[in-house]
Amino acid sequence: MSGAGPEIERLMALLSKLPGLGPRSARRASLALLKRKDQLLIPLTRAMQDAADKVETCRICGRLSTQNPCPTCADPARDQTMICVVEEDSALWAMERVGAFTGTYHVLGGLLSALDGIRPEDLRLDSLVQRVRSGRVREIIMALPATVEGQTTAHYIADRLKSFDNQVEITFLARGVPVGGELDWLDDNTIAHAFKSRR
């Protein structure tokens, strides 16, 4: 308790729930916001209200956006014949940051997980199949994590899309030595994959 009043206590309590913030850093953030009310607190409140009012899930790809369909799906310059399948929006943002991909995305909203009981029907898979069925798609790129759950999900999707084999090519992201990576610090599987995928 800071004794600063229930409103400020509530602000601190809510901020402390955000990723990267604990009670102490939430107190510091609250103080910074309160001290710069006009420059930070009020614009932040408005921005958060706007986001809360406008953000929704794109009906085509499932990403979070304030437009529906999202700017990527609605952009005629994007290659609509390619779909990159990602786990969450964070992966999509990473891909967009790189700018190496000019196609569209599909956000699954999770991965199949035996431990957490996440089943195929819990993921955004039906809409992916529907997009493929539309006939425009030529390539599906599996950009899912290189983990047991990620690759199990990728193979499950590939299997589910088997009936479109003659229409759609399914590809997987390469695995190997990261930029700046030293072999000494890499795990055995990464080195083995890097060797297998050598050019």
Add this chain to the structure above:
Amino acid sequence: MEFEDEAIVLGARSHGETGAIVHVLTESHGVYAAHIAGGASRRIKPLLQAGSHVAFAYRARHTDQLGAATLEAAGPSPDLFDEPLGLLGLQCACAMTQAVLPERDSQPGAYHALSGLIGLFAFPDIWPAVYVRYEAGLLEALGFGLDLSACAVSGDHDDLIYVSPKSGRAVGRTAGEPYKEKLLRLPGFMLSSQGGLAEGDVVRGLELTGFFLERHVFHPHNKPLPDIRLRLKDSLAS
């Protein structure tokens, strides 16, 4: 309470922003759950994949407390990313082990069986039958083992092709003929490793072990067989 042991990672889920809760099957201490500080880090995360062999150092203040553990790689992890069915089998074996075995109950047999099975997932002709036998072994570890030594009706040791759903004992062809609709099929490879593998045997084996796992392990807790187990059976059937 403190111990160090070799272990196989069964699964992990994130805990907070930086930690993880891992479930492992240790060689001498059975299934254990533990908090891994820094489990979300790049260094630790690869170790938390199902099937990884790790050196597991566990520490807790009280025995009834969820303790903390540190992990180090103790052997190569299974490289199955390009083997869809093997990957499914690996996840299924780890999920079933975690769901079936009680925590903190020493099961060195299960540890060595799972370790051997993990080494086989890269061999698609071999592992499905071994997996079925592994599930039969899990039943045995729980005290619900199938008795396939002799016919429950006649006592004969030959031509055992059925299992009684009531007793879990083998039944011979002749004795079982009048009740064959009610009996479960017993594939030959479950009697001995030289039993041979006919088409459909693995699925019949999965039906057999699945029946008893459901009855003895999952139904008493009002749970169905895990979804991944159903998917594995469907994948092996197709």
